[in-house]
Amino acid sequence: MTNPRADRVRDVAKLVGRPGRLKRRQFLAEGPQAVREALRAHNDCLAAGGTAVVEALYATVECLKKYPELLEAAPGSRLQVRIASEMVLAAMTDTVSPQGVVAVCNFVDVPLAEVIAAKPKLIAMLCRVQDPGNAGTVLRAADAAGADAVIFSHSSVDIYNPKAVRSTAGSIFHLPIVLGAELPEVVEAVKAAGIGILAADGYGQLNLDLLQDESAARSFDQEIPDAMYDLAEPTMWLFGNEAQGLAGEEKALADHRVAVPVYGAAESLNLGTAATVCLYASARAQRRLH
Amino acid sequence: MTNPRADRVRDVAKLVGRPGRLKRRQFLAEGPQAVREALRAHNDCLAAGGTAVVEALYATVECLKKYPELLEAAPGSRLQVRIASEMVLAAMTDTVSPQGVVAVCNFVDVPLAEVIAAKPKLIAMLCRVQDPGNAGTVLRAADAAGADAVIFSHSSVDIYNPKAVRSTAGSIFHLPIVLGAELPEVVEAVKAAGIGILAADGYGQLNLDLLQDESAARSFDQEIPDAMYDLAEPTMWLFGNEAQGLAGEEKALADHRVAVPVYGAAESLNLGTAATVCLYASARAQRRLH
Structure with missing residues (x-):
C-alpha cells in the first residue's frame, strides 16, 4: 500500500x-x-x-x-x-x-460482572480522569502492580484515544478494563463481593504509611490493637480527577479515605505518582501475607 | 501593559x-x-x-x-x-x-558542593532524561518524598524549560537542584560523604521489595543475616533515560542495581512511576528508623 x-x-x-x-x-x-x-x-x-x-x-x-x-x-x-x-x-x-x-x-473492555466473577484482589477505579496520558500511565502502573482490573467512570477520557493507548505501553492488552461505569453501581457490586474500598485523598484521615507499617507488623506476628484497614485484603482503590481529586460524594462511597504522606514541601502528588504508591502498597501487602 | x-x-x-x-x-x-x-x-x-x-x-x-x-x-x-x-x-x-x-x-540551581555540605540523606539523580514532563514529574515526586536534592546530569533536558517547570507544580522552588553534573564527579563526592548509591534498573539484581521487607524487619528488631543494603542509610538513587534506562558504565558506578518488582504483565514501569516507588521506599525506611 x-x-x-x-x-x-x-x-x-x-x-x-x-x-x-x-x-x-x-x-x-x-x-x-x-x-x-x-x-x-x-x-x-x-x-x-x-x-x-x-x-x-x-x-x-x-x-x-x-x-x-x-x-x-x-x-x-x-x-x-x-x-x-x-x-x-x-x-x-x-x-x-x-x-x-x-x-x-x-475494543477489549469487558462488563463489570466479568471482573467481579473472577474474584479480583486488586482493582483501580479512575473517576473523571481527563488526561489521556494520565489514564494510560495509571493503567500501566496498575498492570505493573499486578492489579486484576482497571475501571473507568462514565465521564473519564476515552482509554482508546491513541495518546492514552500509547501511554499504556501495551498494558491495555494485559488486564481487564471496564469503561463507562457508574460509581454507585461499581461500589455496590464490589462491596457485595467482599472487596474493601479505599479512596486516595490528599486530605484523607488515614496515612498510607501507617497502613503499610501495620501490614509489615502483621507479617512479624505483631498485635495491631487498633488496626484501621488490612492492606492485604481484596481492595478497590478510587482515584479522582487530576485537578480536583475525588468529589465529596465519591469519597463518601469508600470505606476509608487514605492519604499518601507528603514529606517535603510539595502540595500534592500527581495522579500517576499517587496511584502508583497506593497500588504498590496493596500489591506488597497482598503478596507478603498470602 | x-x-x-x-x-x-x-x-x-x-x-x-x-x-x-x-x-x-x-x-x-x-x-x-x-x-x-x-x-x-x-x-x-x-x-x-x-x-x-x-x-x-x-x-x-x-x-x-x-x-x-x-x-x-x-x-x-x-x-x-x-x-x-x-x-x-x-x-x-x-x-x-x-x-x-x-x-x-x-535560576535557582546550586553547586554540588552546597548540596553535599548540607549532609543530605536522600538524593535523586537523573541521567540523560530527555522529556521535560518526566523531569518535572520526578522533581515533584522527589519533593513529595522529602528528598534533599535533585541532580540532573550534563545531557539532561533543561529543567527551566516552561513545560518542565509546569510539571514540577512548584517543586522547583522547594528543594536544591544541581544542573549539568558529571556522574563520575557526583559519585566521587557522594561516596566521600558516606552516601550509598543505588541504580534503578529493571534488570537489577536486588528487588526493591526485598529491601523494604528487610527494612520493616529491622524496625521489629529482627535479625537480617545476609542484608544487602539498608534503605534507612543516606542514599542517592540514579535514574536513567526514559527509553534506554541507565547505561552500563552508569550502573557500574552504583553500589547496587535495584529493580522495582513488576507483578503483572507490564514490561516495565515508566520513569516517573519507578522513581516514585524507589524514593518513597527510602523515605519510609529513613523515617521509620530514625
Missing part, C-alpha cells in the same frame, strides 16, 4: 477520532511494543476460544526487518500483515512517527 | 527558549500555584540574607482578584506587580492559557 488517500487508509484513520472508534468498536495500537502485546493478547484470546483482538496489521518493510517477531506472531494469529509505506502509516495515525507498524484492534 | 509587541513583553518571551534563558540566567514560572511557590521561596531567600528569586511579576486584574495572596506576598518581597492584559501574558509564554500570572525568576 503506497497511496495515503486510499479508502482503506482513510477508514483506518477514522479510528483516531472517537466517533470513528465508537462506530466500528475498534481502535489503533501503534509501534512495535503495543502491536506485539496486541498480537500476544490476540493469540491468547483465540487459543482460549475467544474472539479476535487484532483485525488488521499494517507495517513497513523496514519495521518488519527490525522486528521479525511481528511476522512470526501473525501467521499463528490468522492475520495477514499488509506492507505499507511510511506515508500510508503516517496518514493512518495522529503521530509524526508511527514507528512503522499499526494494528487495528477490536 | 496592553501591547503584546512591547519590548518588555518580547524580552520576557525570550525566556521561553533556552538561549534566552542562558543569556539572562532567568526562567518563567506560570500560573498561580507556581508563582505562589516562587514568591514564598523569594521571601524565604531574602529573609535569610540571600538574593532575589523573583525579578518581575505580571498578572491580569482577574487573576489578582481570584488569588489575592499574590498581591499580599508581593509587597514584603519588594516586588511590584505589573498589571497586564491576557494578550500580553499569552505573548510572554508558550501556553495557550497562562492562567493570568507569570513570574520572571532567577
Whole structure:
C-alpha cells in the first residue's frame, strides 16, 4: 500500500477520532511494543476460544526487518500483515512517527460482572480522569502492580484515544478494563463481593504509611490493637480527577479515605505518582501475607 | 501593559527558549500555584540574607482578584506587580492559557558542593532524561518524598524549560537542584560523604521489595543475616533515560542495581512511576528508623 488517500487508509484513520472508534468498536495500537502485546493478547484470546483482538496489521518493510517477531506472531494469529509505506502509516495515525507498524484492534473492555466473577484482589477505579496520558500511565502502573482490573467512570477520557493507548505501553492488552461505569453501581457490586474500598485523598484521615507499617507488623506476628484497614485484603482503590481529586460524594462511597504522606514541601502528588504508591502498597501487602 | 509587541513583553518571551534563558540566567514560572511557590521561596531567600528569586511579576486584574495572596506576598518581597492584559501574558509564554500570572525568576540551581555540605540523606539523580514532563514529574515526586536534592546530569533536558517547570507544580522552588553534573564527579563526592548509591534498573539484581521487607524487619528488631543494603542509610538513587534506562558504565558506578518488582504483565514501569516507588521506599525506611 503506497497511496495515503486510499479508502482503506482513510477508514483506518477514522479510528483516531472517537466517533470513528465508537462506530466500528475498534481502535489503533501503534509501534512495535503495543502491536506485539496486541498480537500476544490476540493469540491468547483465540487459543482460549475467544474472539479476535487484532483485525488488521499494517507495517513497513523496514519495521518488519527490525522486528521479525511481528511476522512470526501473525501467521499463528490468522492475520495477514499488509506492507505499507511510511506515508500510508503516517496518514493512518495522529503521530509524526508511527514507528512503522499499526494494528487495528477490536475494543477489549469487558462488563463489570466479568471482573467481579473472577474474584479480583486488586482493582483501580479512575473517576473523571481527563488526561489521556494520565489514564494510560495509571493503567500501566496498575498492570505493573499486578492489579486484576482497571475501571473507568462514565465521564473519564476515552482509554482508546491513541495518546492514552500509547501511554499504556501495551498494558491495555494485559488486564481487564471496564469503561463507562457508574460509581454507585461499581461500589455496590464490589462491596457485595467482599472487596474493601479505599479512596486516595490528599486530605484523607488515614496515612498510607501507617497502613503499610501495620501490614509489615502483621507479617512479624505483631498485635495491631487498633488496626484501621488490612492492606492485604481484596481492595478497590478510587482515584479522582487530576485537578480536583475525588468529589465529596465519591469519597463518601469508600470505606476509608487514605492519604499518601507528603514529606517535603510539595502540595500534592500527581495522579500517576499517587496511584502508583497506593497500588504498590496493596500489591506488597497482598503478596507478603498470602 | 496592553501591547503584546512591547519590548518588555518580547524580552520576557525570550525566556521561553533556552538561549534566552542562558543569556539572562532567568526562567518563567506560570500560573498561580507556581508563582505562589516562587514568591514564598523569594521571601524565604531574602529573609535569610540571600538574593532575589523573583525579578518581575505580571498578572491580569482577574487573576489578582481570584488569588489575592499574590498581591499580599508581593509587597514584603519588594516586588511590584505589573498589571497586564491576557494578550500580553499569552505573548510572554508558550501556553495557550497562562492562567493570568507569570513570574520572571532567577535560576535557582546550586553547586554540588552546597548540596553535599548540607549532609543530605536522600538524593535523586537523573541521567540523560530527555522529556521535560518526566523531569518535572520526578522533581515533584522527589519533593513529595522529602528528598534533599535533585541532580540532573550534563545531557539532561533543561529543567527551566516552561513545560518542565509546569510539571514540577512548584517543586522547583522547594528543594536544591544541581544542573549539568558529571556522574563520575557526583559519585566521587557522594561516596566521600558516606552516601550509598543505588541504580534503578529493571534488570537489577536486588528487588526493591526485598529491601523494604528487610527494612520493616529491622524496625521489629529482627535479625537480617545476609542484608544487602539498608534503605534507612543516606542514599542517592540514579535514574536513567526514559527509553534506554541507565547505561552500563552508569550502573557500574552504583553500589547496587535495584529493580522495582513488576507483578503483572507490564514490561516495565515508566520513569516517573519507578522513581516514585524507589524514593518513597527510602523515605519510609529513613523515617521509620530514625
